[in-house]
Amino acid sequence: MDTPKTAKAATGPIRRATLQHSAVAELRAMILEGELPPGSRVPEVQLCEQLGVSRTPLREALRVLAAEGLVELRPHRGAVVTPVDPTDIAAIFQVMEALETLAATLACRNGTEAEFIELDRLHDQLMAQHKAGERAAYSMTNRRIHAWIVAMARNPALETTYSGFAAQILRARSLANYDADRWQESVDEHDGFMAALRSRDAATAGALLAEHSRRTADAVLRSLRQRMGKAAAAEVG
Incomplete structure (x- = not known):
């Protein structure tokens, strides 16, 4: 009885990590290809629907992209694509x-x-x-x-x-x-x-x-x- 529960518990984090990785790749491509232009606000609700993810993996993906310098996380404004200077x-x-x-x-x-x-x-x-x-x-x-x-x-x-x-x-x-x-x-x-x-x-x-x-x-x-x-x-x- 214990083995199935353990396997099921492991599925959640693995799927969440997969969703985050996929969201990072998709968002990065959208920024690099200009679909999300420099200085534009990242439309979180729209992207959740478009990418088929919830807010949690999307925001985790945005933190990864912020570390790469591609987006800026601004208080009370959400994420903005970093302007190119x-x-x-x-x-x-x-x-x-x-x-x-x-x-x-x-x-x-x-x-x-x-x-x-x-x-x-x-x-x-x-x-x-x-x-x-x-x-x-x-x-x-x-x-x-x-x-x-x-x-x-x-x-x-x-x-x-x-x-x-x-x-x-x-x-x-x-x-x-x-x-x-x-x-x-x-x-x-x-x-x-x-x-x-x-x-x-x-x-x-x-x-x-x-x-x-x-x-x-x-x-x-x-x-x-x-x-x-x-x-x-x-x-x-």
């Missing part, structure tokens, strides 16, 4: 540049042969997606490559810090519109730092990844400022 994004990119440098350096020292083979596979996939013009797939593979390099570093503190900023950088990049020239430049930069990583040249790999991050930051910030300038002009008009 180019100054803040520039500061985060500065930190990410240092983290990318450290990740490349440690990956050269600590990465296994199997991990480098997987990194090569991801790079080949990235090149094929660029050639086919598959921007969404390319973006996803690009994130996997950078995360894989960080994982190869085998430094939990680095990985935690990197992932803490990754969502905010991803949202800024999703709001920015890359032109074809920058996309080609980025591909060429990937070729460069991949060659250094393969040869385990830590100094060169770190320098090239830092430069790649810096050039990405310049492109994203330029696009964001242009976007905000157009929005401000439209409001005045």
